[in-house]
Amino acid sequence: TQLLEQSPQFLSIQEGENLTVYCNSSSVFSSLQWYRQEPGEGPVLLVTVVTGGEVKKLKRLTFQFGDARKDSSLHITAAQPGDTGLYLCAGAPLDYNTDKLIFGTGTRLQVFP
């Protein structure tokens, strides 16, 4: 059973378009993190959301944590080629060993000039 499902799996868009990536679970999480992984490199932490309903902005990226803390979304406004990469959500469910994280299935984004 995959505890964190991401959708869509793949996304190819033109520069300037907007997009939203989703991270869903049936479990409640104490917090959720978003990472971006560029080709040939390790994942890099973008943000952590903690409170239900919380919204965080990082330049053109907007992250939201669901009210029930079971889901999260990442919205990118006016995507640029530099946004290309694999986006991963991660967290630990409330009844889970918090020494480790569960990673989502990932969304691979390609932004064309």
Place this chain on the structure above:
Amino acid sequence: NAGVTQTPKFRILKIGQSMTLQCTQDMNHNYMYWYRQDPGMGLKLIYYSVGAGITDKGEVPNGYNVSRSTTEDFPLRLELAAPSQTSVYFCASSSGRLKNEQFFGPGTRLTVL
């Protein structure tokens, strides 16, 4: 700070050979992790450690061994390489606080032929 460093960057092994993947962090983090990432997939936890002298299995530990004699180093050992171990291996570290936000190394790409 160099952060998390991994060596080697690339390696080709023959079936049955052994090797050690090295991981070092200079952030004085107690928590360290080994993940594997198969093509187009997310991250799967192999082993982790919450401090020197303490290691525990993750989701896919079979065929691997680890040790943690110092805070800085967390080597991953493959004893009898198999084609199923062809993957990209990432080491990560965390302070264990701040929602277990993880810092990743650049990865080791391993091919077993």
